[in-house]
Structures are given as structure tokens and as C-alpha cells.
Amino acid sequence: MSKTTGAVAVVIFLIVLAFPLFYNMFSVGVLGAASAAPQLKIEKPGKCIKDTAWMRHNHMKLLMHTRDDVVRQGIRKANHGIKGCRQCHPHRDEFCDRCHDYIGVDPECWNCHYYPE
Amino acid sequence: MDRRDFLAIGTVMAAGSVMATGLPALSNTLSEEKETTASSKNKWGMVIDISKCSPDCTACVKACGKENNVPHFEEPELDIHWIRKISFKQKGVEGAETLSMPAMCYHCEHPPCAHVCPVAATFVRKDGIVLVDKHRCIGCRYCMIACPYKARSFVSRHVEHQPGDNPDVPRRMHGVVEKCTLCVHRIDRGEEPACVEACKKEGGGMKFGNFGDPNSEVSAILKTSRAKQIRPDLGTNPRIFYLGI
16 A cells, blocks of 8 residues: 555545534534524513522422422422423423423423423 | 540530531421421311212212323223222122212321332322322332222323313323322312312212311311221221211
């Protein structure tokens, strides 16, 4: 095998290896928002029970905690469950699902629970 | 510093750290005690007068199914019963009349189902209601074997949300055990269970109340009449009593 064939093989290998980088570079430019952050629709802007930054990171812990409180001890705090979320975010597909789809998580809440429209 | 001083300082510091960690937790539980609707002063239960229960009336069963989104499957042997009507005849009595009564979870004081549950999914709430935490249930069905009253059902098929479902009661996942909750969501709102409300419009045989309160209507019925539990010999002490058996 000559030196040129070897060098070409190495270059082809590197291109294949770097394909995801190129793909992302071009798809953002050409196809638009492949990785643009999801836009949430908030129908009733106002104050949430906790501030936005906290909620963004901890809403699942809050829901899990309230869930156990409600089921096992009967502590039903106003606005602390899914029904509370619904008051300001009436449509699940415009709120919960947008981020969950974006980061590829599939919470099991909706197997049983309703997000009444 | 001699040994005695060292030990004294050490003890004070240990006591201080125990206080510091223990006190907030204690005050936390105390404040939450106030917010809960499940007070240990209440013991919810029912007295059912069978003489007012007509054999062809299924108002309680229908109301329960509607309130709690009880699913129905094609195969009747897999059907889920939170409350069901049973007919029976007095043993050894010539020409005994066939009686009908609703049977359900009796919310025992010592529930065998909760005792056998390996993951603590079935538990007794402070106000005496026996509940299944379906988030925890692994579907092993020990509780169904343990329950002497056949009060529990297994969700053996996938259940879809249906239009017209009651959004207050979630559907259950395939693979969990469910049963009567005594309409816990209604009790927490200060209402009566759906079956009792439906029965009022029919015979009015079902009376819901608080056995924790000695002055309540159901406690008075227990004192004055011969209300019976089902299989009291098992020691489960059910909180649903029957009149006229």
C-alpha cells in the first residue's frame, strides 16, 4: 500500500469521525432550529409557587414530594399538584411536553393522570 | 485540657448537634400535622342497612364506577370490582328470603393486605382508610390472596383514558392492584363517598360517618342496634357494619 492511499484513508476516517460536528454545524444553519431552546407558552403570566429557575430544575422533585404527601398522608396543598400547574399552563402539549420532548425524557405521569383541558 | 474537660465539651457538642438536626424536623412534622385532612381523630366507616337494599338496585355500583373511572374489560373474570352486589340466603332456614347486599373493601383496623405487602404500597391512612399507593405497587398480588373479603382487583389489561372520565381520580396502570378508596378524594373535600350519595336517592341503606366521634350518627347506630361485621372471628375489625344480617 502506497503512502498516498494510507493518507487518503486516514483523511476519510477523520471526516467520518467528525461527521456529527459537521452535521450539527450545517443543520443549525440550513434546517434552522435543530437545537434552539423550546418556547413555552404561558397563558397566565404571574407568580408561580416557586421562582422560575428553581422550578426549572426541581419541579419533578416537588411533584414527587407532593404526590407522596397527598397519597400517604392526605396533605393536599393548594396549587401544588398537576391541577395547580394547569391553572396557568392550561395545555400540556404547549408546556410540559415541549421541554420533555426536547431533552428526550418520558415521565410516566400521563399513563394514569389527567391534565384536564 | 484534661480528660474530664475534653469529655464535657464533647458531650455538649454532641447534644447541640442532635438538637440542631432534630428540632427543625420535629417542628416540620408538627406544622404538617395541621395541614393534613387525614386526622387520626377521625375513623371513617359505614353502616349498611340490608333491609333497605333491594336485589335489583345497583345504584351504588354504578355511581362508584362513574366516580372512580373503574374500567371494564371484555372478559368478565378479569373485571374490576370496587363495590359489588351479592345475594345470599340464611343457612339452615326453610324458605329463607334471598337477601342482597353491597360488598366492598371493609377498611379493616388490622388489614391483612397491608400486613403482607412487600413494598408498603398498601397502607392505613391516619383516618383509618386503607389505601393502595399505585406508584409503589409492583403487582405481586399477595394482598389479593391475603384479603379474606375478595375486595381487591388486579388491573390485568392496559386502560386508556376515556372521554367523560372523572379527572379527580387517575386511571390505573396495567399491573397494579386497586380497590375501594372510600372515595378518599371526596372525603378530603368534606363530601360523602359516591355510593352513599347514590344510595340516598334509592333505599338510603348506606350511612357514612366517623367512628372516631362517639356522638356521630354511625356511632349511635352501633350502640343501639345489632350491627354486625363480616367474619369478625378473623380479627381484622372491619369499619363497615351491616344491619339486618
